Amino acid sequence: MTELRIEGLSKAYGPDAPNVLDGLDLTVPGGALAAVLGPSGCGKTTLLRIIAGFLRADAGSVTVGGRVLTGPGVHLPPERRRIGIVPQEGALFPHLSVERNVAFGLTGLDRTARRRRTETMLDLVGLAGYGERMPHELSGGQQQRISLARALAPQPALVLLDEPFNALDSALRAGVRADVRSALRLSGATAVLVTHDQQEALSTADLVAVVRDGCVVQCDTPQQVYQRPADPWVAGFVGDAVLLPATADNGKAVTALGTIPLMRGEGPATGTVLLRPEQLQLTDAVSAAAGGTVTDVRYFGHDAMVTVAVDGLDEPVDVRAVGPLAVQPGQRTGIRVRGEALLHA
Ligand SMILES: Nc1ncnc2c1ncn2[C@@H]1O[C@H](COP(=O)(O)OP(=O)(O)OP(=O)(O)O)[C@@H](O)[C@H]1O
Numbered sequence: 001m002t003e004l005r006i007e008g009l010s011k012a013y014g015p016d017a018p019n020v021l022d023g024l025d026l027t028v029p030g031g032a033l034a035a036v037l038g039p040s041g042c043g044k045t046t047l048l049r050i051i052a053g054f055l056r057a058d059a060g061s062v063t064v065g066g067r068v069l070t071g072p073g074v075h076l077p078p079e080r081r082r083i084g085i086v087p088q089e090g091a092l093f094p095h096l097s098v099e100r101n102v103a104f105g106l107t108g109l110d111r112t113a114r115r116r117r118t119e120t121m122l123d124l125v126g127l128a129g130y131g132e133r134m135p136h137e138l139s140g141g142q143q144q145r146i147s148l149a150r151a152l153a154p155q156p157a158l159v160l161l162d163e164p165f166n167a168l169d170s171a172l173r174a175g176v177r178a179d180v181r182s183a184l185r186l187s188g189a190t191a192v193l194v195t196h197d198q199q200e201a202l203s204t205a206d207l208v209a210v211v212r213d214g215c216v217v218q219c220d221t222p223q224q225v226y227q228r229p230a231d232p233w234v235a236g237f238v239g240d241a242v243l244l245p246a247t248a249d250n251g252k253a254v255t256a257l258g259t260i261p262l263m264r265g266e267g268p269a270t271g272t273v274l275l276r277p278e279q280l281q282l283t284d285a286v287s288a289a290a291g292g293t294v295t296d297v298r299y300f301g302h303d304a305m306v307t308v309a310v311d312g313l314d315e316p317v318d319v320r321a322v323g324p325l326a327v328q329p330g331q332r333t334g335i336r337v338r339g340e341a342l343l344h345a
Contacts, residue, residue, distance in 0.1 A: 002065030002157045002190050004028040004051075009060030009070075010214075011046055020046045022214035023060070028207065030065070033184055033191045034219075035201035038211035039237070044194045047211075048160055051192070052085060053078035064157045064190075084151030084189070086161040086180075091147065092135040098122070098146055099131035105154040121149040125183045140168050141176040148180055152187050159184065159191040165200065177204050198238050202226060210234050226276075228263065232344055235274045240305070242280065242317045246273040246343060253341050256313045258289030260341040268345040277320035281336045282306060282327060288334025292316075294327050308333060 004027070011021040020043045028034040036044050049055040051062055053069065053076060061071035064083075069076045084105075092101050102118045109117065122128050125145040135143055144164055151159055164180070165173045181204050184191050195201050201208045202222040209219040210230075218230040229235035232243055246253040246260075253260045253273045257280070260273065285291050292310035306319045306327055319335065327333055 003030045003063075004034075004158055004190055004192065005061075005063045006047075006051070007061050007063075009047070009050065009062065010058045011043075011050060011055070012058060019058075020214055021050070021057070021060075024211070024215055026209050026216050026219060028190055028192060030190050031188050032206040033181065033193060033204065034207040034209055035193045035195055035205035036209050036211055037195055037198065037201040037238070040196060042211045043214045044196070044211060045162070048162055048192070048194050051158070052083055052160055053081050067157075082154075082157040084154065084156035084159045086144070086147050086151050086159065086164045088163050089143075089167045092143055092150070094135050096135075097131065098127070098133050098135065098138070101135065101146060102131075102149045102153050104150060107154075117153055121153045122146075124152070124186055125149045126179060139172075141172045141179075144168065144176055145179055145183070148183055152183070152189060156189065159189045161191060161193040163195055164193070165195075165197075173200075174203075180204075202238065208238075210237065228342060229274065232272055232274060235342075240277050240318055240320070242275040242277060243315075244273045244275070244313070244317075246271060246341075248343055253343050255341075256290060256310055257317070257335055257337050260337050263340045263342050267343045271343050271345045274342045274344065275337060277305065277318040278322075279337055279339050279341075280317065280319040281338060282308075282319055282321055283334040283336045285332045285334045288336055290335045292333060292335065294329050294331045294333055296329060297325065297327065299325065306333075308335060310335065 006026040009021050009024040010019055012019045038044055050057045056075055057070055062069045068074050069081050099118050102121050103114050106114045125148055208222050208225045209216045218234050225238055235241040244255045246255045247270050251262055253262050255273055290310055292308040295309050296307040298305045303320050303322045304325050306321050307316050309316045
């Protein structure tokens, strides 16, 4: 199992240009799938290109399994890095059969061994028996799985996936993500998935590294990133957030929605409390600690988002309501908070 370690990575596109990567640190344990998640322009592609060796860093190092690929005085060319790449749209060679696409990077093996390895890879991605087909005879999702088989065939030390599900329509995406994830698990490869899609990062990866302005601002399990975001920006970027002014009092936060237990005992005396909309519950208007007027209802089938203008609060809050929906805009409602809150300075 090979660990990826990135330390102090910096990059500017020109002497007077700002740093796109600014001392970025990231460690991915061997065999883990890490999602690098960030808004457009935060430096994700730049990071991927430096790891792959297509671009030189200004400072910092990239080490895979203890082997320095990029570092002071070191810049291994891409072909010597043992990195497999799954590009955005699969990018299979259109004139080669599936089998020859998968076998493309298998040098130094005799014909029988190449064929065996190719068959193993097709089996791994659930496409055994597709070797004779041409790429245009495959669906978009199948092409992506073949692209992964091609990247994994030479047993790379690391696999990089560059927004690989973008071109797939949403009905197909969840299934292909799950297939790719299980194929990566079975192969035991360490992998980095670049994405700007929060749902994709949270549902696919073992670790989520949130990047802002060329730095990793938080790297944690999907649950930790969602439930304990490093700051209000991360909270809003990885999901819907309810942010409320609050005062701490003996391990609790006093807010316009009532008194809420805090996750961490210690913290600032005043600040912003973070809740998720699913922690809020609509109740009858009379008995609740807080009340307000429904201003909007968006129905999604599995749940609905209800916006409420709360008495005494400047900003409205969103409540995720599950089950049959019994409220309409204009109606009075109570709000109750479940669980604990996180208080940021
Ligand atoms: N070759 C280049 N020359 C100059 N500036 C560049 C070059 N490539 C990228 N940049 C700039 O570097 C910044 C980061 O770009 P990068 O492509 O790494 O971001 P990203 O997070 O991958 O964005 P996206 O999600 O939109 O693909 C952007 O401001 C971009 O304009």
